Amino acid sequence: MSAGLVAAVVACAVAIVAVRRRSSAIALVALQSVLLAALALDHGVGDSAQAIALAVALTAKAILLPGALVRLTLRTRERSPVPPVGHASGRLALAAAVVLPIVALAPDAGLAEHGQDGALALVLLGVSIAVLHRAAVLQAIALLVAENGAYLAALAVPGGIPVVIEVGLVVDLVLVLAVAVTFSDRIHAEHGTGDTGRLRELHDRG
Numbered sequence: 528m529s530a531g532l533v534a535a536v537v538a539c540a541v542a543i544v545a546v547r548r549r550s551s552a553i554a555l556v557a558l559q560s561v562l563l564a565a566l567a568l569d570h571g572v573g574d575s576a577q578a579i580a581l582a583v584a585l586t587a588k589a590i591l592l593p594g595a596l597v598r599l600t601l602r603t604r605e606r607s608p609v610p611p612v613g614h615a616s617g618r619l620a621l622a623a624a625v626v627l628p629i630v631a632l633a634p635d636a637g638l639a640e641h642g643q644d645g646a647l648a649l650v651l652l653g654v655s656i657a658v659l660h661r662a663a664v665l666q667a668i669a670l671l672v673a674e675n676g677a678y679l680a681a682l683a684v685p686g687g688i689p690v691v692i693e694v695g696l697v698v699d700l701v702l703v704l705a706v707a708v709t710f711s712d713r714i715h716a717e718h719g720t721g722d723t724g725r726l727r728e729l730h731d732r733g
Contacts, residue, residue: 528566528569528639528640528641528642528682528683529566529569529641530640530641532562532565532566532569533566533641533642533644533645533679534645535562536559536562536563536566536645536649536675536679537645537648537649537652539555539556539558539559539562540555540559540648540649540652540653540656540672540675541619541622541652542555543555543556543652543656543665543668543672544618544619544622544652544655544656544659545615545618545619546615547610547611547615549596549600549662549664549665550597550600552664552665552668553593553596553597553600553664553668554593556593556668556671556672556675557589557590557593559671559672559675560589560592560593560671560675561589563675563678563679563682564589566679566682567682592671596664596667596668600664609660609661609662609665610661611659611660611661611662611665612658612659612660612661613659618655618659621655621659622651622652622655622659625651625654625655626648626651626652626655629647629651630644630647630648630651633647637685638680638683638684638685639682639683639684639685641683642679642680642682642683643680643683645676645679645683646676646677646679646680646683647676647680648676649672649673649675649676649679650673650676650677651676652672652673652676653669653670653671653672653673653674653675653676654669654673656668656669656672657669657670
């Protein structure tokens with residue numbers, strides 16, 4: 528498994544931790560999906576059925592899902608970017624403090640070289656994005672990043688995984704993201720902003 532492509536996929540997630548604008552995060556997660564598909568091709572597609580599954584995943588991840596998020600941002604314009612937690616450098620430091628030790632100490636799961644570290648890093652970075660960003664769209668993107676980690680782990684399984692599981696991952700992701708998009712739309716309609724921190728404030732007042 529290409530170390531360079533795995534590093535590029537992880538780097539997109541790291542960049543999402545740092546950015547503030549929803550549009551930048553959407554572009555980065557779309558790029559991450561394209562790089563993940565390129566990684567799958569580089570890793571080797573054994574038959575035509577897997578090639579079809581890969582094409583479905585690429586279309587859903589790199590075009591349809593980011594496209595849905597772009598439409599959401601156009602419907603729910605913010606006067607200014609929803610502020611994340613702290614400064615970019617602080618968010619990166621916190622994410623590194625979580626990701627690096629866990630990746631370093633994780634036992635070997637028998638995945639392809641670089642695959643396990645990259646997959647685990649993506650899942651942890653997805654969680655970090657969800658915790659450190661308050662914009663509802665970024666919460667949805669956090670799901671995409673974490674799911675990309677699961678997909679990378681599947682690619683790193685020796686011998687590959689059945690096509691039905693690959694397609695199932697994409698279907699599950701579409702359903703989860705549809706719920707997240709609807710949730711974000713509703714928050715903006717009710718409160719005039721996609722800042723999920725407002726929900727916590729309302730809960731505390733209640």
